[in-house]
Amino acid sequence: MSVGGLDERVEEPSEEEEEEFRESFEEEELEVVPISVEEPKNTGPCVLLAVIYDGSVGKALCKLYDPSNGKIYYWHDNTGHMPYCLTDLTPEQVKRHAVAAHKGFRGVYEVEKYDPLRDRVLKFSKIVASDPLSIGGRKRSIREILPKAWEDRIPYNNCYIYDSGLIPGLYYMVVDGDLKPAPMEFPRDVASEILKFFNGEPKEVLDCVKDWLPLFLIPVPDIPRLAIDIEVLSTANRIPEPSKAEDQVICISCVSSNGLKRVFMLKREGIDEGVKPKTLPEDVEIRFFEDEGEMLREVFKLITSYPIIVTFNGDDFDLNYLRHRATNIGIKREEIPLAMGRNYVDVVPGVHIDLYKFFSNRSIQVYAFGNRYKDATLDAVATSLLGVGKITLDKLISDLSYYDLAAYCFRDAEITLNLTSFNDGIVMKLIMLLMRISKLSMGDVVRRGVSVWIRNMLYYEHRRRNYLIPSKEDIIAAKGVSVTRALIKGKKYMGAIVIEPKPGIYFNVTVLDFASLYPSVLYRWNLSYETINCPHEECRGNRVPELPHWICTKRRGLSSTIIGMLRNMRVYWFKPKAKDKSLDPTVRTWYSVVEQGLKVFLNASYGVMGDENFPLYCPPVAESITAIGRYVISKTIEKAKALGVDVLYGDTDSIFLYQPTQDQVKRLIDWSIGEFKIDLDVDKVYRYVTFSGLKKNYLGVFNDGSVDIKGLVGKKRNTPEFLKKLFMDVVEILGKVQSPRDFEEAKLKIRSVVRDYYVKLKCRELNLDDLAFRVKLSRDLDHYVKTTPQHVKAAKLLEKFQSRKLGAGDIISYVKVKGDMGVKPIQLARIDEVDVDKYVGHMETTLRQILEAIGINLDEIFGVRSLDKFFSKK
């Protein structure tokens, strides 16, 4: 043990202290599982699924999947790679410094790094440590002792990935004990065709394309996987707690991608066998167990035989529960192939993916699945993506017969598996692609957000080029904060332009939009944290329109290059090819996966630049992107007007043209490419559009009669059902309008529909469900301190009358009633208390947004004095 100065005596911090401190850091500690896994000296090509830190031997561990035999192999680092961080002290200074006495300190040597902020190569000292927690994650870790450290907050497994140039999701093989990239075939002709699109782009971009093409073209294997779902015997009013695992596991369902369908059932006193329900498929095998431990052991054996284990919420529940339950009932550690991490559960020897986390990812939900599911619950996701949801129960789990329990539990496992298999397995393919782009292990892709993906992708590229990864403070110190002021209070910088639309109906409207405007701007204007306000005097003239910032003319920005390359790949190749019906279906599926994966990255690339939690956060870059965006759209609108076209509306990257000729459209598109090198495309053509006069608020009817509704209250999730129905009835009538002449008839129909609803409302012929506002609690009830919104009031009332606690995420259904409170939860309200006038008001605002535009006077319908006149018309 090394001897430090007196003040450097390291006291072991207490358990709690340590725990609390670690909270804010990324360094994960994974439980060590004493199960040995094959580590052959030679293998065929294997897919790299994960790189983790194996604490038992203090080395990086690669989990490899061999498609030729379905096995998982382990490979431990044999290059002597160790955790490290950088400092600007010289090696001599380090040796005299207290860190040299740190018990994890293993050495120091000088390295050269290119500093992108200063555009200079600088010398640093690389401090090597015995284990990741010596670098950071403890109170007295090396980085805490140093005056300043760099690259000290990178999880070790990822650091290993960068330094060894590994790409998770690609093929590697073990050759005489060493890990080597496996040469993989991919269509070279396709690669050269894609390269053609990059003709004339800078050399940095071309190099980048060549490096990245294999990631998009090497096929991904279909990896066998096992889905697991468990049921626990819970006593009436207690939710089973995984960390205690006090209750018996009574049923475990396993379904695999290679045909296994098995239910493990614990025998219990007095439980009926029941009748086999139709919902339980014929070929499901049910195995009964007298002993819970024996049942768990069987399932554990199965877990070890699959490379991938799939669950829905297994991190927080199923696998977590099994892990603790197994210990509680005396199963030996070496028989439990589950490893607890801080917020997740890993499996041995394979990889566990928790689909709940993946589908909860906002970017996945919005950009990969187009918001097709609204809630990331198993039932909601499965219902919308597979068309099959959970089985609904009318009894407690504990009261179900064996057959009913089996059917219920099996269904959950089955749809969990199918979420990875539907549409030719696009979800697994997408995960694999995201691994390749982000350079993250499978588990990280599934569990972490898009900001971590992009961070890791960019860090990897930094290391590849021997760039210093700057600290957040360095970037802010060098580049400053934003100079623009946002229109909305509390935002950090100015955003996009929204044109004020003129209210009315307009026939023959063409909408043009810029193909991924912000990534295009990022690319064409060479925007990166290091290129904005660069240190060169001679670049100061290359200004961002309307802003004091300038952009480097001497070097290409790293993030600009990478994101631009991804953007071009998507726009020029994968997006059009994914729609090309002449291609082989398998190829097309893969292309559409790549297209969607790229979309996720591109759409987030701007967002992270303006997110203060992003480690490469750079406000001048973020505000320059939006400023150039405003510049581009403004100039385009000017040009359209110069071409003689009326611009009705525009938002961020779109412009609505009133009755343009084909020639005018073409000339505008050509002009945009010539002027900005940014593609402007025809996005949609409307038969007609109605504008209410409000921004982000319009209705467009396509030529086929389908209707596009944006921002109108009648479409919002929380508007009462009866208003939505009324609204949709009106919209249906509008969809049938072919020409201005049809409006007179449509208006008559609309009046009659509106009147019917009005009468129903007035006569209270609607039920409470139809009248309910359904609003989500964004936080727990006691966290609303400034105001008490209506749904919170309703929730508080409801809580008094039921045992269940209400909190963040719960959707509260309430109706507006007469009286002091103004609202009541639907469960406590009666139809005769409803405040009809309030609802009339809502009817009015809902309809106003479309009816005023088409010349229906709402005051005439709703105005008190003209009511009689309205009714007497018929």
Place this chain on the structure above:
DNA sequence: AACTGTGGCGTACCTC
């Protein structure tokens, strides 16, 4: 002291 009118603000949901 109890009402009423107003404007800023908080919250939810949506658009790009």
Place this chain on the structure above:
DNA sequence: GAGGTACGCCACAGTT
């Protein structure tokens, strides 16, 4: 990430 809309809450001012 910023830009919007709807709507109720709440404080405050100026009555009644």
